[in-house]
Amino acid sequence: MGIQERNQTVLVTGASSGIGQGIAIAFGQKKANVIINYHSDEEGANHTLEMIKKSGGNGFIHKADVGNEEEVITMFQRAIAEYKGVDVLVSNAGIQKDNSFAEMTLEQWNKVMNTNLTGYFLCAREAIKHFTQKEANNPDAKAIGNIIFMSSVHDIIPWAGHVNYASSKGGILMLMKSLALEVAPKKIRVNAISPGAIATDINDDVWKDEEKLKELMKLIPYKRIGQPEDVAKVAVWLASEESDYVTGTTIYVDGGMTLYPGFVDNG
Ligand code: NAD
Numbered sequence: 001m002g003i004q005e006r007n008q009t010v011l012v013t014g015a016s017s018g019i020g021q022g023i024a025i026a027f028g029q030k031k032a033n034v035i036i037n038y039h040s041d042e043e044g045a046n047h048t049l050e051m052i053k054k055s056g057g058n059g060f061i062h063k064a065d066v067g068n069e070e071e072v073i074t075m076f077q078r079a080i081a082e083y084k085g086v087d088v089l090v091s092n093a094g095i096q097k098d099n100s101f102a103e104m105t106l107e108q109w110n111k112v113m114n115t116n117l118t119g120y121f122l123c124a125r126e127a128i129k130h131f132t133q134k135e136a137n138n139p140d141a142k143a144i145g146n147i148i149f150m151s152s153v154h155d156i157i158p159w160a161g162h163v164n165y166a167s168s169k170g171g172i173l174m175l176m177k178s179l180a181l182e183v184a185p186k187k188i189r190v191n192a193i194s195p196g197a198i199a200t201d202i203n204d205d206v207w208k209d210e211e212k213l214k215e216l217m218k219l220i221p222y223k224r225i226g227q228p229e230d231v232a233k234v235a236v237w238l239a240s241e242e243s244d245y246v247t248g249t250t251i252y253v254d255g256g257m258t259l260y261p262g263f264v265d266n267g
Pocket of ligand 1 (some may be wrong): 013014015016017018019020037038039040041064065066067092093094095115119150151152153194195196197198199200201202203
């Protein structure tokens with residue numbers, strides 16, 4: 001039976017808003033069981049769950065700080081017990097704490113690293129421990145587990161004033177590739193999605209401001225801001241058997257932001 005035909009169990013971190021919420025709902029539409037991780041916004045998490053149930057999926061909300069080892073372990077134990085296993089981890093929870101480099105506090109640096117990079121490590125480690133207990137039947141079998149890391153175009157585009165954030169996303173690139181290499185023989189796939197500008201809470205100061213939005217459009221050759229659904233569709237595909245031969249790859253969902261937009265008029 002194909003992975004899309006039976007009910008997948010998917011754990012999405014930071015699923016109370018934005019891209020994580022969009023992804024959780026998209027998996028719900030595929031009738032998946034979705035563990036909706038949230039940090040503080042219980043109302044948002046409940047809204048995600050409601051949307052999932054409306055579209056025929058199932059799930060529960062679970063409060064945990066992805067940067068806290070104990071809380072991550074407990075979250076996976078609960079998910080595995082409840083649904084007799086997890087098939088997909090979407091490690092998505094991420095934050096920004098912006099500042100000029102000289103002004104950046106150690107707390108701003110540590111907070112971003114702890115959520116955006118250590119949090120991805122902790123969640124991926126629990127997922128891998130669980131996946132490796134499953135039987136990988138033979139070399140021709142499909143993947144027994146899937147990890148999707150939510151990175152950013154800032155894993156390759158430098159970002160002044162956001163050195164902590166860009167460093168965390170650059171770190172995810174090598175976390176993803178090295179882990180993908182290590183676990184590919186075990187039939188576990190690991191990929192990343194790097195969104196460009198997607199309209200969510202993380203950047204609402206930009207897309208809600210007409211002037212700033214106009215400036216942003218200069219960086220997007222495709223001339224529209226992305227929506228969580230643009231990213232969610234790619235996540236669903238990356239978790240499906242349709243993409244079974246894809247591992248260790250980053251998919252840029254960015255309307256061309258990584259294409260050096262300044263050269264659009266001949267340079
Ligand atoms: P968002 O602020 O709506 O979502 C981030 C989510 O992470 C929130 O639900 C928040 O509660 C959760 N979170 C924060 N700290 C957490 C913690 N310690 N433990 C658990 N959850 C925590 O913003 P978003 O745009 O949906 O961001 C989602 C991911 O997409 C992030 O990793 C972000 O870096 C990435 N991203 C976003 C954009 C964009 O333009 N929106 C672009 C590139 C990458």
